[in-house]
Amino acid sequence: MKLYVNPMSPNCRRVAAVVYHTNAKVEFQTIDFGGKFDWDAFKKVNPTGLIPALEDGDFKLGESNAIMQYLADQTKSDLLGTDARSRADVTRWQCWQLAHFGPASDTLLWENMLKGMFGEGEANLDEVKQGLEEFRQHAAVLDKHLSSNKFIGGTHVTLADYSIAANLMYAEPAKLPLLEFPHIKKWYANIETLDAWKKSTPPRA
Numbered sequence: 669m670k671l672y673v674n675p676m677s678p679n680c681r682r683v684a685a686v687v688y689h690t691n692a693k694v695e696f697q698t699i700d701f702g703g704k705f706d707w708d709a710f711k712k713v714n715p716t717g718l719i720p721a722l723e724d725g726d727f728k729l730g731e732s733n734a735i736m737q738y739l740a741d742q743t744k745s746d747l748l749g750t751d752a753r754s755r756a757d758v759t760r761w762q763c764w765q766l767a768h769f770g771p772a773s774d775t776l777l778w779e780n781m782l783k784g785m786f787g788e789g790e791a792n793l794d795e796v797k798q799g800l801e802e803f804r805q806h807a808a809v810l811d812k813h814l815s816s817n818k819f820i821g822g823t824h825v826t827l828a829d830y831s832i833a834a835n836l837m838y839a840e841p842a843k844l845p846l847l848e849f850p851h852i853k854k855w856y857a858n859i860e861t862l863d864a865w866k867k868s869t870p871p872r873a
């Protein structure tokens with residue numbers, strides 16, 4: 669299998685962590701955003717033109733959360749859950765990440781970190797205010813859940829943990845107000861001790 673990634677990208681990191689966790693036989697192809705890469709040709713792999721994307725023979729798959737599920741299934745890992753209810757619960761949190769937590773985190777990541785890095789000017793304070801409101805709203809849900817659960821899926825690490833943790837990898841420069849959410853902070857510190865998470869750390873993070 670070939671996986672198109674850039675290690676700096678949170679969307680790619682959640683998949684890379686699963687590759688390391690499962691020892692999936694994957695060859696990483698690193699895409700340099702600033703370099704020469706034929707994005708038009710790449711649309712044959714992922715029509716959205718976004719990474720991560722996976723090629724497994726003639727099967728091509730985009731969307732980080734879907735790729736994670738495919739890798740967990742291919743490696744017969746318990747990361748997706750072992751029965752219908754645990755699988756649905758993991759999927760529920762991955763959907764929540766994509767619909768709610770990810771977009772709120774991404775607003776702050778863009779305004780407080782990436783915009784400056786890409787020379788796109790100062791943070792827009794209205795956007796930051798909106799991003800903070802949304803982040804606090806969604807983080808409160810996760811924090812309450814983690815007050816009585818070691819991992820998001822309960823007692824052991826699942827895809828849900830890697831999906832959501834990826835949005836916190838730039839918590840400091842993105843100015844995510846994590847101090848207000850002690851259970852998330854504690855859980856994330858625990859994720860940072862996992863080998864697969866450590867191995868997926870980008871070179872300059």
Ligand SMILES: N[C@@H](CCC(=O)N[C@@H](CS)C(=O)NCC(=O)O)C(=O)O
Pocket residue numbers: 677678679680717718719720730731732733
């Ligand atoms: N929902 C997608 C988002 C993927 C995404 O936004 N990828 C970014 C990197 S973080 C990308 O490929 N950007 C390249 C571009 O916008 O041209 C996923 O979870 O895989």
